[in-house]
Amino acid sequence: MNNKLVINFIPGKTTLHKMAGSTKVLLFVLFTIAIIATFDMRVLLPLMVVPFAAIVSMKPNYKPLIFLFAFMIVTVGIIGTVMLLVVSPDVGLTHVGSHTEILQVSDRLYVTSETLWYVLVTFTKRIASFATVIAFVLMTTPSEFASGLSFLRLPYKVCIIVSLAYRTIPDIARRFIDIRNSMQMRGVELNSKRTSLGKRLKYTGAMLVPLIISSFGKVETIANAMDLRGFGRLKKRTWYAEHELTRADRIARAFSAVFAAAILFYILYTKFLNPYPVTMWCPFVKLENITKVNVFDTLFFLKWFR
Amino acid sequence: MENTTVKAKKSIGSLIVGEWNTKTIVAIAIGAALYGVLMVYGGIPIFTNTQLSVAMIIPVVVGGLFGPLPALVCCGVGNVLADLIGGWGMWFDWSIGNAIMAFCVGLLPVYGARITEGIFSVKHAIIYAVCCILGNVIAFGVITPIFSYLLYASDLNITFLQAFAATLGNSAVLIIIGIPILILLAKRYKARSNLSQDKTGEY
Known part of the structure; x- marks a missing residue:
């Protein structure tokens, strides 16, 4: 991938x-x-x-x-x-x-x-x-994307959302593959030819829970790190x-x-x-x-x- | 005690907008990234060109925890990102449709299903299911075809067929996977929130 x-x-x-x-x-x-x-x-x-x-x-x-x-x-x-x-x-x-x-x-x-x-x-x-x-x-x-969006007068919090999301994509893709591999190792069959639709839906749900929980578990850490650096205190910001x-x-x-x-x-x-x-x-x-x-x-x- | 009563009487407007602090922003960003990745790689194909997109779970979680407007931003940004990494060109019509669908799905706190306090009952589940179906019908049955026609001159018959498939698939995912995940999340938060004030120290 x-x-x-x-x-x-x-x-x-x-x-x-x-x-x-x-x-x-x-x-x-x-x-x-x-x-x-x-x-x-x-x-x-x-x-x-x-x-x-x-x-x-x-x-x-x-x-x-x-x-x-x-x-x-x-x-x-x-x-x-x-x-x-x-x-x-x-x-x-x-x-x-x-x-x-x-x-x-x-x-x-x-x-x-x-x-x-x-x-x-x-x-x-x-x-x-x-x-x-x-x-x-x-x-x-990602940071160029964010600075460019802020040049178009978008509120900088939205720009940060875009750049942060853009930057997190590879991390999440990696975590997704890790979870899928470990699930398949435990015998979860995701091949469409060998399992029925209902079962696949159930397995995908089982795969999503760890992905969502582990991804959203990072929110607090990142938010604290941003708060410590004074994010959101002022109305404007500059871009590196x-x-x-x-x-x-x-x-x-x-x-x-x-x-x-x-x-x-x-x-x-x-x-x-x-x-x-x-x-x-x-x-x-x-x-x-x-x-x-x-x-x-x-x-x-x-x-x-x- | 006063603090809790003030919290309970939030106006609908503030519930819709949600609290825009750093935590919300980071959560929206991560939600958008998850949405983008799942949209591109996490589909369960049913027929050619149609798939159950598991990504629909993300607006449920973001909406449940933070409110409808964060869900809308999360889905809109997530869909644009999915278009960017999926490399099938920009489909703004579907991005707008998805954002509006996410808003309807994320209405959870407005009708009293406060996941962060562990409140999610059968009544809320029924309202949630109705909201999901209505939101899908409005977003993909009305808004997406209008924009499709205006922006890309798509053939309306095909757009409506795709919208029909999308509505069915999304509603199925939202209800079949969404409700268990909401119950699970509510349980997790409830387990953390049943702390009572220690009164033994008060003489």
């Missing part, structure tokens, strides 16, 4: 690693907002390329990343698409605004080119958001991880100011000034051919009441 963790605790050596925590969090938040705000393939593609370039520039250990990437493609890409095609094959009509069948299997099972475009766009969106998360996780240490801005920081800050303005303009433009009739732009659907569908008409359980 330790190989699977991509969390970074040691400050790295590349330019992106050396940036201040505030810049990293700022860029991460802006990229996440931008990815959420757009459904346009022409905007999503550059937003997807930048985080991938950032990941490559940091020269990470690729093994866990490839595993995560494969996992993501299987769950979101393949299983998600199959489920979508089975449950609501005409989703393209709702979001892209047209209906062109390219393959008909049965009455309820067909493939339209619009649905495929919808799948492609949402998948690109997921991949872009995945790449942003990975890039952020790779370049940020925050340092003077490097050259890369200044460039990134200037870029993020422009980027934020661009996002704001984009949202205003696409939502209010010049709204596109449906959610997604599509290269092979002309603007005048678009049919609008009420979302509530597509819900399967509302059809039962009609």
Whole structure:
């Protein structure tokens, strides 16, 4: 499991690693907002390329990343698409605004080119958001994360919660594996093929109790140590991880100011000034051919009441 | 004696917010980390893509000991952390849903189930079960689909199916594992709290 963790605790050596925590969090938040705000393939593609370039520039250990990437493609890409095609094959009509069948299997099972475009766009969106998360996780240490959140004017107690939780994850993962191994040594079978669901639930409960009690047992010690160092006495605090801005920081800050303005303009433009009739732009659907569908008409359980 | 009567008459508002001292903050942080780890590694798969997430126990414990708002923060942060370490991208719709579900689950002290004083009766267990189911339905049946649609343009049919599975799975875990754990915790705290004031010294 330790190989699977991509969390970074040691400050790295590349330019992106050396940036201040505030810049990293700022860029991460802006990229996440931008990815959420757009459904346009022409905007999503550059937003997807930048985080991938950032990941490559940091020269990470690729093994866990490839595993995560494969996992993501299987769950979101393949299983998600199959489920979508089975449950609501005409989703393209709702979001892209047209209906062109390219393959008909049965009455309820067909493939339209619009649905495929919808799948492609949402998948690109997921991949872009995945790449942003990975890039952020790779370049940020817990204390940088906390200092960056406090730069965004979050109350510092919340920042401490985030950094403390982020820092405790490997400890808890280790304890979890220890407890699971010792339980398995005493004959608790957790393999899904050999035990029934009820038994597994019972065993997991038995495993959770020591994990929860031993983890929460540390609370008092940590809290006392923090109290002794004067935590929570003053309204503000400074951050050890925050340092003077490097050259890369200044460039990134200037870029993020422009980027934020661009996002704001984009949202205003696409939502209010010049709204596109449906959610997604599509290269092979002309603007005048678009049919609008009420979302509530597509819900399967509302059809039962009609 | 005066001290105990003052303690008993806490207003609902202060019960909801909870006490935000250092201990609470550390407990929320550790709870969030536990939630994140269990969310990623501690699931019991039932079908493909659906699993009973054991992580649902954490808001029960945090809510029981510290109140609903700490449970909400714990679950929200925990879910964001789970997204960060799980590496499946940010799903803010589900984070918000989970946070609200945790708030409903963590209402324990508000209706008088004070775990820290060892109070947890059958009545409380029934209210707890109702709260869990209602919280899940509100969080995953209403709030998550709205955000899913607005933020990611997810297909609502699929979101509702997933929400249905999540509601069933979470409620099952919350009730089947949650109630025994609450009884256990209440017993542990009761064993420590049955100290009575020594009156022999008073003449």
